Amino acid sequence: MKVLHISYSYDFKDGGITTVVEQLIREQKKTKIKVEWLASNLFLSPFKRKKLIKEILKINPTIVHLHGLWRVHTRITNDLLKADIPYVITPHGMLDKWALNQSQLKKIISWYLWEKKALNNSSFIQVLSSGEFEAIKKINSAWKCHLISNGIFMPQKKELKLNEYPKSWEDKIPRNSNVLLFLGRFHKKKGINELIKAWEIVSKYSYSKNWWICFAGSGNLKILKKFDNKSLIKRIIVSKPVFDLEKEKVFRNSSAFILSSFSEGLPMAALEAMSYGIPCLISENCNLSETLNIGAAIKTNPSVNEIIKSLKYLIKMDDNEKKKISKLAYNYVSINHNWSNLTSQLNDLYRSVCEDIL
Structure with a gap:
């Protein structure tokens, strides 16, 4: 055949x-x-x-x-x-x-x-x-x-050394930071505009002072069309699409992943993030309702208020809660995908x- x-x-x-x-x-x-x-x-x-x-x-x-x-x-x-x-x-x-x-x-x-x-x-x-x-x-x-x-192809269980940092983050994101990752195509259906507006509010609070947000991908990102020092002040960086080892470094150095979409078929980036055991904030429109039902992901939605609420919840979670979500996510992906x-x-x-x- x-x-x-x-x-x-x-x-x-x-x-x-x-x-x-x-x-x-x-x-x-x-x-x-x-x-x-x-x-x-x-x-x-x-x-x-x-x-x-x-x-x-x-x-x-x-x-x-x-x-x-x-x-x-x-x-x-x-x-x-x-x-x-x-x-x-x-x-x-x-x-x-x-x-x-x-x-x-x-x-x-x-x-x-x-x-x-x-x-x-x-x-x-x-x-x-x-x-x-x-x-x-x-x-x-x-x-x-x-x-x-x-x-998806499950990543090998290995720890990258501390010096194996994404090239796009060097001299921009301090190494002891927590990074919220968006990886994919920059499109309005991904809820990016709502995410940026929410981040601009959340980033002002003291509880988020060690958190950055990284947009890795390609497309039209109107709100951040000028990537100057103002973006760094808001702890936002935007990088080109990442592949292979560089993509692995980005996943392994991220603290959380977000996809607050209006519409998805089945988002590969979210599945990949789960395979790395990264806590994921995803909307109900991502067609991964089972992960939300079993506690393998955190629910968000493409509205500024909903994203603010879910980000606050994520940042204030303790380590045990994050480990529980990570384990459930990894197991879900390895069995179902x-x-x-x-x-x-x-x-x-x-x-x-x-x-x-x-």
């Missing part, structure tokens, strides 16, 4: 979907199936779209796995059907209510021209959480949906679709 994954971009700056696809492919290559990957942003114009179809036919996949909606690759599903190539779709949270309300007119037009038909004709829809499952079923209960979450198990489930579903071919 040959699986072709199509996402919008190969660039990790595009968000968590790229990370998911890269990790899923890495895990699938350990199995007996063949895997290919195409980025549809290389075929944006109508003329290049034909090249995308030709490239797909050249690869000759047994099944195509489309990641995300509202982009080029969901506009070619008719061509896939004509070529007798079955396909599956993972919306990655793009059918959530908040997401649907953004650029609403464009999405309504796209919905009736391409998206609805693409979803109707998919072999199945992979949903990443129970919250997403419920949201999609409200749109069309007839769609065949399977809940298979995203996974193991790539090996999840990939096996997905491969079985591919085979059920293609059994007549195999």
Whole structure:
């Protein structure tokens, strides 16, 4: 069996979907199936779209796995059907209510021209959480949906030496500081504006004097568009995206992680933070309700008052409480987001679709 994954971009700056696809492919290559990957942003114009179809036919996949909606690759599903190539779709949270309300007119037009038909004709829809499952079923209960979450690669249990400090923090954040980490794409749906306003209030109180906030990622961060000394006075730093060892250093030197989003599919950064045993503040919109229910994460929401309340709670927690949350988070992720198990489930579903071919 040959699986072709199509996402919008190969660039990790595009968000968590790229990370998911890269990790899923890495895990699938350990199995007996063949895997290919195409980025549809290389075929944006109508003329290049034909090249995308030709490239797909050249690869000759047994099944195509489309990641995300509202982009080029969901506009070619008719061509896939004509070529007798079955396909599956993972919306990655793009059918959530908040997401649907953004650029609403464009999405309504796209919905009736391409998206609805693409979803109707998919072999199945992979949903990443129970919250997403419920949201999609409200749109069309007839769609065949399977809940298979995203996974992560668990970090090795090791302690970095004190001198292994993130390069972006050197000469900016004192080494004995506590750091609240935001890692990801700078976008309004992440609740960043609300977080910054909340931080500007919290940072004035004496109980937070040893705390800093680090924004690591890429995108549009309007409130902090000028990263000058004023940001350092407020104990805020902003760094470029981090990868590999530098990313590990950032996680291992952070005291907490926050994602106060309005909408998410399933946030990889939050799962990664939990895998490092970092106490996480997450909104209910992160589709990780079980972690909140079992005490493996701290609830926040994308409003200034809610963020202030959760930050105050975090900062005033004692060490035993933090250790308890860390342990619960690590155990939750290691059990529920193991790539090996999840990939096996997905491969079985591919085979059920293609059994007549195999």
